Amino acid sequence: MMSMLTMLTLAQAADGPTPPTFWMPTGASAHASNVDSMMWWINLIMWAFLALNTVLTVYFVWKYRHKVGTKFRTDGPDHNGPLELAWTVGPLLICIVLFIFGFQGYLDVRTPPKESYDINVTAYKWGWQFKYPNGAQSDDLVIPAGKPVRLVMRASDVLHSCYIPAFRVKQDLVPGRYTYLWFQSDFPTGMDQPTDGHHLFCTEYCGTGHSNMNRRVYVLPQEQFDAWTTKQANWLDEIPEEELYWKAGPKLYARCVQCHSLDGTKGIGPSWKGIWARVSGGEGSNGAFAGGSTYSGLIGAGKQYATAEDYIRASIYNPGEHLVQGYGNVMPTFKGQINDKGIDALIGMMKKLDEFDPKTGAWLKTPPAAAPTASAK
């Protein structure tokens, strides 16, 4: 049995991720084979005891069935010291062994190597933001292959938990604390097809969008990874101002879509439909806020926000200050996540919402010049 397990481990090291089995999903990290062989042993113990108990129970019930009216047997033993001691000590020994092996594996999961590559993670209701050392940001997690990666994680509102089944790792993100999670995957996944990569889930219940916090984890070879982070760090800067609203807008809007619709559907937050008219003194500018104020009462020369642009930026950076009537204080701040150029892109998109698909947010027009190919993830 041990040799079979060793073979499994070696096969993983040589060929690639372990394929899914009856019990476990694909395993693609150094921890995975460790956890899987532990599962295998515990399952073996489980099946053995289950079979033993079931067979004995069924056999005894059949063998010692009682016919109504006959005498009760009285020859059954009422205790047996050595036997009872044996089934107290036996399980104890099994438990001690399981504890020790589980503990060893756990130490590996919890102790990142010194030279690990750090990625900052912020979880919020309801999404993830991954920040790389060179300033690049992404919604999906991208990691270099063959290198220990450490996630430095925090939550901006409530508890979340980062779970990557293929790596067999999980760690809660706690507001007000930093937590770590590390892993290493040696097998590149590519990131072009929808099926590429592994799942990343939130496993600490966090409300309405809890089950929509699933993202992908892409593993890239080192050179490809470096190229990706470089491009990713600069993607917004490389877009010319006049193309900003349709190139960057929809991409940034992908973080807003869970709460803000474009077609007027009431979501967790107000729809963007007609937003520019509302904030710039047009139709709907008498819309009420929770405190009794209105759009036109807040925005305009001499008021709290001199321009509509000021109001939009403030709503993204400090969303709790003024709440539109009928909506809760739910939105996290995007300060430090969306810079001024990004805000410009979103405002540009809001001004020309009729150019975008009201369901998906995709731009409906064709680019004026030859279609650019750069599509930063």
Next chain:
Amino acid sequence: MTTLPARPAAPTYDTPESDNYLTHDKGFLSWILTLDHKRIGVMYTASVLLSFLVGGIFALLVRTELLTPGRTFIDADTYNHFFTLHGAVMVFLVIIPSIPAALGNFVLPVMLGAKDVAFPRLNLFSYHLWIAGAVCTVVSLVMGSFDTGWTFYTPYSTTTTAGGVVPVIVGVFILGFSSIFTGMNFIVTIHKLRPPGMTWFRMPLFLWALYSTALIQVLATPVLAITLALVAVERIANIGIFNPAMGGDPVLYQHFFWFYSHPAVYIMIVPAMGIISELIAVHSHRQIFGYRFIAFSSVAIAIFSFLVWGHHMFTSGQSSLMNTLFSAISFSVAIPSAVKVFNWICTLYKGSISLNTPMLYALAFLILFTIGGLTGLHLATLNTDVHLHDTYFVVAHFHYVMMGSALIAMVGGLHHWWPKMTGRMYNEKLGMTACTLVFIGFNVTFFTQFMLGSHGMPRRYYDYQPEFQIYHVISTIGSYIMAGGFLLTAMYLVQSLVSGKRAPANPWGGATLEWECASPPPYYNFHEAPKVGEPYDFSNLKWDERGEGYVTVKPAEAKA
């Protein structure tokens, strides 16, 4: 064997005593203000079963929504409310009071040969508090319900916009006191009202279990009450205790919560183990194997239960050292649990086994608890838990223990004492059929969920990846089978009340004291103080054709 020697004034069969606890007084007030532990037990039983229906409907709604990824028929918020309500109703209104307060109330004093519990008025107050707690839950539903999960994890629970969080917290607070008072009552009753001759080691094992449970109830429940009070204070007065935005610590909440809620798991399972000890011994008609090991393992579980709460927090940010210690201690719970299972199986050996409905439930318990207990090993082991934590594997594990074991034992106990409580027999064939349906449905529902979890499906998910759908569909079908089984149970139990055969005093051949009084028992339980014998000595019992029950005969006659 066919004719019995003439006996003086045969007891209760075919002409049941007209003056029993059910007929002693009449009218609504004679029930709701009664001090009789039997009536209080019956009212608890009815209330708990009604709550079980409500919690079960929420479960079926949740399972139906999960038939397809994305929306099936309700939106994400409604789903979150439904799974929260399912959990809260089942834990606080059903399983915690189901065995101690419902069955325990009825059985405990009769098993002791006593007239009532030590403090009958406090007992009634416990029930009224239960009602008050249930009313608070209904108020919460009206005020907008709650979507926090039954665990009320902060800071989500202190910031969510759902309107019913505070009322339900008040409700759980009140239910906690109901539970504490019942526990105190039982501790005093067992210490003070044991009849002459009933030493601690001549007590039926169900009483050992209720005693251990009562200790946990009294010691752990106040912590929950204080914790929930703090959550309410944070919500209402904005005092930062658990919410880091106000300087609080959410992990502290988890420690407080699980310091109660882990022992609470044993408030559910220890009395269930007590019932199983009774069912297996009585229906095997044989001295229980290893009485002392079973009795002491109940106490051991009660003690260990206070030392393992941290295993709910292996991925919470708790330090690695703490996780290691809690993992080691958690394994210790496996030992007394395993001891009990082996002892029960050995009680079957060379027994005289009557395979009827209560026994079938006890056998179902043996299998389901074996699975529930052994999958605890996956979760106590640190590195596998990191993968399985907060997935459906955990959901399946605790359903095997809380439903497959605790609730199945409750239903088995209900069938065991039903003739005693109501004076009626139910249809055995339907009983066995329903039990089989529940057993099959349960395994189809929850064994599938082990596989969902180990493949990485997180719990409390409204939407899921398409590759998980097949497991969800099978699981939902299982839940419908199980619902069919329980529906059938409800039907034949109601039918037995209307037209069931009169129950003899001792239909199963039990040797504990509750089988010596009539079915249903007289108002004061016993006309004269019963003589205490060995609880599991069946040698003096004989089947009586005429009464279709067992009667006690003198030792000499039994040998004839």
